[in-house]
Amino acid sequence: MRGEFAGVKSEIIKDIFEPLMDEMTDEEFSDEELWGDLFRDAIPAPTEPEAPTPPTDFDGEGNIYLPADIEARDVYDAAFTIYQDRLEAYNDAANSADLAWQYIVTFFEDPTTTERQIVKALEDAFDAIEDYGGGNLANAYFQIIENFLEKYSLRYDLRRPAGGGGMxxxxxxxxxxxxLIRDLKEVTSQDAALSALMRDFEDSVRDLKADQSPRKIKQSLAAQFNLLEALLTQSPQVVAYNEAAEAHNATASRRQQRRLVNTFGAMCDKADVWPHEDVLKSAKSIYGFGSDYPGIRHGGTPANAKREIDMRDMVSMTIVLAGFTPYFSEALEAERIYLD
Structure with a gap:
């Protein structure tokens, strides 16, 4: 299960809420009343966009003039106009069951609705449905959600607390x-050099289908090591250290020159991201394996190889190395990777 609700937004109404209507056969149930309850209990109000950082430079007449400041203001103004329109629609929906249903549909289909918002809305809807239609309708909703997860192979387990209290x-x-891998691909796509290294790594994994020889496995691992090393060169701490060293070297004597950090171990030492010294050591040790094992990154030390490399190593090392990437790039946001 690896998909996300965000990828099947257009199916949520058709495959979740319309089947729920089919369960409401009792005359005492009214769709209109339920949509009002769901709107109030499960659908969040629009969020006002964050205003840009106030500019510090103005022209002689007190107006902003720097292109970046003008662009930031234009983006904010456009977002604020959209926010005002949505807020008006939200307030109108609060007083009309028909408009509440329309807003619910728009909310789930809106491209800007996040994964986290969808998940919370579906969870909160359970309590509203249970309060409205009782246990039978809530159970039907639970089963509909479970069917939806299975149908689209979504990345969630569905649970109901043993003591009650929602879904x-x-x-x-x-x-x-x-x-994690999807976000890694997105992050690397923003930089031409990283994108090329990511493509080399992906191609090397695909090539293993036809040839799982030690040579091909080493090539795949080497491609991933190269990608991780390139990610680490963009660490803010590494970049800041090297920039400071270059500024110092520009005026320092030859004896006072500072060495730039460009090896994996040295960059790991400068990246202030590690929760414990042993985690830092493990990252450097894994990379040491890539350098010391013959034929991965270098000639290595043949005497240190205990056996020929095989697919066990490819699978294990790929997972281990991918696990370090949130340390290597601040653009990989752990909270989003877990749920967003």
């Missing part, structure tokens, strides 16, 4: 790992 959706381990 919860929990990210799964396969889903979290799949999101």
């Amino acid at each position: 919860t959706l929990h990210p799964t381990l396969p889903g979290m790992f799949a999101r």
Whole structure:
């Protein structure tokens, strides 16, 4: 299970809420009343966009003039106009069951609705449905959600607390790992050099289907090591250290020159991201394996190889190395990878 609700937004109304209507056969149930309850209890109000940082430079007439400041203001103004329109629609929906239903549909289909917002809305809807239609309708909703997860292979486990109190959706381990790789691809796509290295790594993994020889496995691991090293060169702490060293070297004597950090171990030491010294050591040790094992990154030390490398190493090392990437790039946000 690795997919996300965000990828099947257009199916949520058709496959969740319309089947729920089919369960409401008792005359005492009214769709209109339920949509009002769901709107109030499960659908969040629009969030006002964050205003840009106030500019510090103005022209002689007191107006902003720097292109970046003008662009930031234009983006904010456009977002604020959209926010005002949505807030008006939200307030109108609070007083009309028909408009509440329309807003619910718009909320789930809106491209800007986040994964986290969808998950919370579906969870909160359970209590509203149970309060409205009792246990039978709530159970039907639970089963509909479970069917939806299975149909689209979504990255969640569905649970109901033993003591009652709602329904919860929990990210799964396969889903979290799949999101990590997806975000890694998105981050690397923003930089031409990183994108090329990511493509080399992906191609090397695909090539293993036809040839799982030690040579091909080493090539795949080497491609991933190269990608991780390149990510680490963009660490803010590494970049700041090297910039300071270059500024110092520009005026310092030859004897006072500072060495730039460009090896994996040295960059790891400068990256202030590690929760414990042993985690830092483990990252450097894994990279040491890539350098010392013959034929991965270098000629290595043949005497230190205990056996020929095989697919066990490819699978294990790929997972281990991918696990370090949130330390290597601040653009990989752990909270989003877990649930967003």
